[in-house]
Amino acid sequence: MSHTDPVQFINGQWQAGLGHAVSSSNPARNEVIWQGKTASTDQVNDAVLSARQAFESWANISLEARVAVVTKFAELLAENKDALATTIALETGKPKWETTGEAGAMVAKVAISLKAYNERTGTVENPMPGAKAFIRHKPHGVVAIFGPYNFPGHLPNGHIVPALIAGNTIVFKPSELTPRVAQEMLKLWEQAGLPKGVINLVQGEVETGKALASHKLIDGLFFTGSSNTGHILHEQFAGQPGKILALEMGGNNPLVVKDVSDIDAVVHDIVQSAFVTTGQRCTCARRLFIEANEQGDAILARLIEVTKNLTIGYYDDEEQPFMGSMISEKAALSLVDAQAKLLAFGATSVVELKHLEVGTGFVSPGIIDVSDIIADIPDEEYFGPLVKLYRYNDFDKAIDEANNTGFGLSAGLLSDSEDSYNHFFTRIRAGIVNWNKPITGASSAAPFGGIGASGNHRASAFYAADYCAYPIASVEAEKVSLPATLTPGIKF
Ligand SMILES: NC(=O)C1=CN([C@@H]2O[C@H](COP(=O)(O)OP(=O)(O)OC[C@H]3O[C@@H](n4cnc5c(N)ncnc54)[C@H](O)[C@@H]3O)[C@@H](O)[C@H]2O)C=CC1
Numbered sequence: 001m002s003h004t005d006p007v008q009f010i011n012g013q014w015q016a017g018l019g020h021a022v023s024s025s026n027p028a029r030n031e032v033i034w035q036g037k038t039a040s041t042d043q044v045n046d047a048v049l050s051a052r053q054a055f056e057s058w059a060n061i062s063l064e065a066r067v068a069v070v071t072k073f074a075e076l077l078a079e080n081k082d083a084l085a086t087t088i089a090l091e092t093g094k095p096k097w098e099t100t101g102e103a104g105a106m107v108a109k110v111a112i113s114l115k116a117y118n119e120r121t122g123t124v125e126n127p128m129p130g131a132k133a134f135i136r137h138k139p140h141g142v143v144a145i146f147g148p149y150n151f152p153g154h155l156p157n158g159h160i161v162p163a164l165i166a167g168n169t170i171v172f173k174p175s176e177l178t179p180r181v182a183q184e185m186l187k188l189w190e191q192a193g194l195p196k197g198v199i200n201l202v203q204g205e206v207e208t209g210k211a212l213a214s215h216k217l218i219d220g221l222f223f224t225g226s227s228n229t230g231h232i233l234h235e236q237f238a239g240q241p242g243k244i245l246a247l248e249m250g251g252n253n254p255l256v257v258k259d260v261s262d263i264d265a266v267v268h269d270i271v272q273s274a275f276v277t278t279g280q281r282c283t284c285a286r287r288l289f290i291e292a293n294e295q296g297d298a299i300l301a302r303l304i305e306v307t308k309n310l311t312i313g314y315y316d317d318e319e320q321p322f323m324g325s326m327i328s329e330k331a332a333l334s335l336v337d338a339q340a341k342l343l344a345f346g347a348t349s350v351v352e353l354k355h356l357e358v359g360t361g362f363v364s365p366g367i368i369d370v371s372d373i374i375a376d377i378p379d380e381e382y383f384g385p386l387v388k389l390y391r392y393n394d395f396d397k398a399i400d401e402a403n404n405t406g407f408g409l410s411a412g413l414l415s416d417s418e419d420s421y422n423h424f425f426t427r428i429r430a431g432i433v434n435w436n437k438p439i440t441g442a443s444s445a446a447p448f449g450g451i452g453a454s455g456n457h458r459a460s461a462f463y464a465a466d467y468c469a470y471p472i473a474s475v476e477a478e479k480v481s482l483p484a485t486l487t488p489g490i491k492f
């Protein structure tokens with residue numbers, strides 16, 4: 001492992017970066033696990049040009065030929081599932097049970113994307129007098145794909161697979177925090193026999209991202225990441241209506257509890273919503289609404305108990321922990337800082353989030369009561385295991401407050417009352433709305449996207465097919481012929 005390692009994949013060749021030295025670490029043990037140099041602006045340009053050059057033949061080979069490569073990739077992923085799950089765990093700090101699930105979701109993505117391609121962007125033929133009407137779809141061209149660190153395999157894969165099936169070529173810029181996962185994924189695409197230039201990998205930090213996002217020759221950009229970066233990209237794409245931009249961003253997601261009989265089941269769904277993946281899911285519950293009554297007190301007491309007992313540990317612990325480390329010590333400290341700011345505003349700590357070990361991303365989960373300072377706190381996503389608690393008296397006011405956010409990714413109600421859910425569903429604003437289920441763990445077989453600051457109405461997962469191709473309407477006849485009835489004023 002050295003900084004001169006070939007970590008960029010451009011036009012079918014592995015090559016060393018020509019930018020500055022970077023590395024990636026296992027955040028749980030603070031060990032360097034990858035080194036390289038960032039892609040220079042020239043290398044980003046080469047990657048875009050190689051994708052451009054590969055586009056025509058990739059778009060024009062048969063769908064079957066493209067599907068054969070993508071299917072081979074799924075087979076290779078399945079064969080290498082354990083190795084990939086280990087790398088994801090090593091680089092993110094997530095426990096192995098979770099990263100095994102992530103690698104499995106990557107395999108499943110291929111069949112789901114094929115189904116979505118056919119259902120949403122396939123060919124439709126309609127008869128009409130003297131002609132046929134067709135709806136067909138074509139790929140956009142060269143697309144830039146940006147991935148986040150929390151699901152460094154599954155989420156970029158959710159753009160890459162449908163983009164390739166549709167016939168696009170790709171320049172992939174993974175998170176700078178997870179370059180090793182990206183490199184392993186690309187090696188599998190290479191082995192699957194993807195023609196050179198069809199997928200390119202440019203590793204680097206923000207400046208590499210900027211060079212790619214601002215490149216004149218990309219036809220689109222598919223982004224999963226923070227709302228801040230998504231907004232920057234949206235501004236950058238302003239005035240370019242011809243380019244497709246799909247933004248999957250964060251949330252400040254509400255979970256409301258009302259009238260429930262099974263307290264343990266409720267606490268389970270709260271924990272699974274707020275703390276899974278050490279709170280590093282875009283769908284995680286960030287705001288928890290519990291009634292200010294006796295039942296609410298009982299739920300909270302049990303939640304405190306269960307939260308304090310959640311196990312935290314290394315990705316490879318034999319007895320697997322519920323939570324691993326956060327992505328970095330920096331991320332862990334930013335959560336400690338967020339908690340301190342809320343306390344300074346007047347919030348009350350219910351369970352304190354603590355940084356557990358210097359030099360690592362380990363934190364314990366936290367619950368902070370903000371009921372008295374609702375009006376003052378910023379509408380921000382704290383991307384970690386810190387949930388804000390609101391005690392409420394009036395269900396409608398709780399829903400108003402749940403909607404009092406610029407985001408709109410996921411939301412949920414835990415309640416035994418169907419009427420309450422119907423009322424909640426009618427009023428709540430979010431792209432994912434669940435009843436008596438955790439608000440994390442969204443299905444790849446459904447659309448996945450949010451409103452407001454969470455997305456730009458280009459839902460991913462099953463609907464990713466929609467942003468990977470544009471529709472073409474055709475009316476076609478084998479011979480040109482005079483219509484039986486002529487338009488008034490035309491004489492033959
Ligand atoms: N809605 C969704 O589907 C999901 C959203 N997320 C969100 O992602 C975030 C966590 O991921 P991060 O990696 O921290 O996101 P991030 O926004 O920091 O980075 C995402 C990607 O954008 C690149 N980038 C950053 N600044 C850039 C710029 N100015 N120009 C071009 N590229 C730039 C990064 O290098 C990285 O490749 C959270 O906010 C989370 O909510 C995460 C998973 C799913």
Ligand SMILES: O=C(O)CCC(=O)N[C@@H](CCC(=O)O)C(=O)O
Pocket residue numbers: 150151154155158280281282283284439440441442443444445448460461462
């Ligand atoms: O993209 C898909 O195939 C489905 C969406 C998905 O996997 N969502 C996960 C992870 C997204 C995140 O929160 O980072 C989830 O909802 O837990």
